[in-house]
Amino acid sequence: MAKQYDVLFRLLMLGDSGVGKTCMLRRFTENEFDSSHISTIGIDFKMKTLEIEVRVQIWDTAGQERYQTITKQYYRRAQGIIFVYDVTNQPSFQHVAKWVSDVDQNAPDTVQRILVGNKCDEELGRQVTREQGSKLAENYGMEFFETSASTNSCITESYTRVAQLVLQAHKRDVDSLLGSLDDYLDKVALEDDRVLPHIIGDSQKNCAC
Numbered sequence: 001m002a003k004q005y006d007v008l009f010r011l012l013m014l015g016d017s018g019v020g021k022t023c024m025l026r027r028f029t030e031n032e033f034d035s036s037h038i039s040t041i042g043i044d045f046k047m048k049t050l051e052i053e054v055r056v057q058i059w060d061t062a063g064q065e066r067y068q069t070i071t072k073q074y075y076r077r078a079q080g081i082i083f084v085y086d087v088t089n090q091p092s093f094q095h096v097a098k099w100v101s102d103v104d105q106n107a108p109d110t111v112q113r114i115l116v117g118n119k120c121d122e123e124l125g126r127q128v129t130r131e132q133g134s135k136l137a138e139n140y141g142m143e144f145f146e147t148s149a150s151t152n153s154c155i156t157e158s159y160t161r162v163a164q165l166v167l168q169a170h171k172r173d174v175d176s177l178l179g180s181l182d183d184y185l186d187k188v189a190l191e192d193d194r195v196l197p198h199i200i201g202d203s204q205k206n207c208a209c
Ligand SMILES: Nc1nc2c(ncn2[C@@H]2O[C@H](COP(=O)(O)OP(=O)(O)OP(=O)(O)O)[C@@H](O)[C@H]2O)c(=O)[nH]1
Pocket: 015, 016, 017, 018, 019, 020, 021, 022, 023, 024, 034, 035, 036, 037, 038, 039, 040, 041, 061, 062, 063, 064, 118, 119, 120, 121, 122, 147, 148, 149, 150, 151
């Protein structure tokens, strides 16, 4: 019997307002980029199936302080977190420490994290060097990516990597879940085989034509 099912992970994007979270997500899911900034209200999400056969639900949070009571409620349900800062905005880089500390207080210990410096296409306006980003990520034990939603640089790679990390961290759970799902589907298939002639018989009896 054909076995088709998805593994679904929830990923959360965090970072200051304007660093480009929504644009990264739109680039990844729709391959589109918008140069205007319409602040996310509260929280939004999009789904995407990755080549590694994992389906991800990506939550795009509002960076604005006033929505943080709402967005913090989602930390607990995330398996992966993408911390985003803007390489042309030094304060957004400094605030990564605050986002990380919020996650430490509210998310499960098993949550997988990566650090992303977005807008790397803006070389002239750069305020945070690649080395500074990489060093901070190393201090937190995270992998680091520089991305551009504008030029589509490293966007798919960063989402795919965090999903891979989540998959590795939950591999045993996923394997045992899929193992029991296989057993269940096999059992149902066997039962179907036994029941099917009976159902056909019944339906033929009820058929009016
Ligand atoms: N040059 C450049 N601009 C970008 C990039 N990503 C986003 N932007 C611009 O940055 C601005 C903010 O982008 P958003 O994606 O709306 O930012 P956000 O982090 O979702 O903001 P909030 O919803 O307020 O938290 C927009 O004007 C985007 O066009 C990028 O990679 N390069």
